[in-house]
Amino acid sequence: METYDYVVIGGGIVGLSTALHLGEMFPGSRVIVLEKESTTAQHQTGRNSGVIHSGIYYKPGSFKAQFAKSGAVSMVEFCRKHDIPHDVCGKVIVATKESELPLLENLYQRGIQNEVPVEKVGAERVREIEPHVKCLAGVLVKSTGITSYPAVCKKYLELIEESGGEVKFGTKVERIIDRGSLQVVVTDSGEYEAKFVVNCAGLHSDRVAKMAGADPGAQIVPFRGEYFELVPEKRHLVKTLIYPVPNPDFPFLGVHFTKMIDGSVHAGPNAVLALKREGYFKTDFNFRDTCDTLTYPGFWKLVSKNLGEGMKEIHRSFFKAAFVRSLQELIPEVQSADFVPCKAGVRAQALVNDGKMVDDFLIVKGRNSLHVCNAPSPAATASLEIGKAIAKQVSEFSPLSPPTLNYA
Structure with a gap:
């Protein structure tokens, strides 16, 4: 030894x-x-969207906020130094309803607090960046990029x-x-x-x-994120990264469009409980993993707090039309036939006993x-x-x- x-x-x-x-x-x-x-x-x-995140979303002062902001810089420098494909393409976070405008403002202010370069933009400016997006307003985050992890x-x-x-x-x-x-x-x-x-x-x-x-x-509770991919002839609909305003009552960012470094465009993910820690398909099941989740008190407390949103995620998982309707809120002209399934990922989310996700x-x-x-x-x-x-x-x-x- x-x-x-x-x-x-x-x-x-x-x-x-x-x-x-x-x-x-x-x-x-x-x-x-x-x-x-x-x-x-x-x-x-190897099963994420390849995004180089800016740090706009995270609680000011948190390790996530600090490390994402500095990491966005160091990752781009690393990619440049070692000739790894990358693109600092930026992203837009858009409000599509009046009720989302205050949330968009809060997100903008969080970006300011985290010292992330953010810019408020109106609907016309969003259309200059992403001609096919329909929204009321947006926040432009120029430091967001993509690479191959x-x-x-x-x-x-x-x-x-x-x-x-x-x-x-x-x-x-x-x-x-x-x-x-x-x-x-x-x-x-x-x-x-x-x-x-x-x-x-x-x-x-x-x-x-x-x-x-x-x-x-x-305890780790696994959540599967399921994605669709735009068919090649529809990739022109997305130029950069397009995100909705996240629901503050639900701990995920919502389905979004992501231009990948290989030129493809992924849409998603939703977030549903996986019945296996490495459960990338709906049929995947592991007895120990499932028992560990279902016997953990924190899981049921999480469910009780997020039942409504959780049911929407499950509905989107089993009904493609519902998934596509969520995407149509960002780009109205996309249709069900424009999307094909692609590989899913599983998020290892730590959950504490009182039902709160470790943030x-x-x-x-x-x-x-x-x-x-x-x-x-x-x-x-x-x-x-x-x-x-x-x-x-x-x-x-x-x-x-x-x-x-x-x-x-």
Whole structure:
């Protein structure tokens, strides 16, 4: 059994960024990433919309707000430096009803508070940007962009290996044994001794935390986001990114149009409970995952608070016409025949016992370990900043003495 200074569990974008920054902060240390899949970016990282978020939505002062804003800058710089396809195309958030205008104003003010470059625009200006959108007013966010996060992960992986780190695929963590100064990470392909463990297991992060004896104080509840794609001959209807004003009573952003870096246009997602943590299809079911959700008191409290909106999401999931009607509020001329299904994603949302969704990134300290137990969107945008912050936290109680971090 080999001993490593740092074992990172999870080879998604946050885990790889963490390993990259640990290698930068502790030169000469032994760093390994353990990933159960055969390659990186197989779950949340590779199944999102590829948006480089600006940070406009998040509570001022929160880690999400800080990391998204700085992450939008560092991600674009990283893509430029490494020739990764990206486009700072901007987005418009639009109000289509009178009742949404005060909410749009609140969102604009939040952008100001978060120091995000935002601009109020009228309906005519929106039509100059997006000729097919019908609205009353909008907010223009010029710093929003798009990229390919699997491509970003590929580069993270290359940089980790160039600096002497390792990434082990096809390696599922089954247990973590505390042996005082060392943690033994037991996998289905061997054991790894670690002086320090960082858990970036995404959809399974709460379970891995408990393996290490840490209390995350929350449970992952999986929500599937289902998408449609505009057929190629209709892609001209969307030039950038088009978002509705989010419902303040429901913790998701609503269905929207996203131009992808490959030129395609995705529409969605809705948000419905997944009956499997990696349940990308309606028929996917896992007994343990479902029981964990349905026996968790916080889930039923969430349902009671959001029953009406939740039923709308389920209706949109099973009836394409309802999904399309939501999209027609943004672009009236789209029709059902203009959309074909595309791959879904599952959001690993941490939920606390009182039914509230954890609204910020959640990092829990354990014995010789750190556990990232809530890192949904904008984690991909903010991955460089999150990895840097985790490495700095590790340095606070690591036996190794780090030099000054110098990474962009």
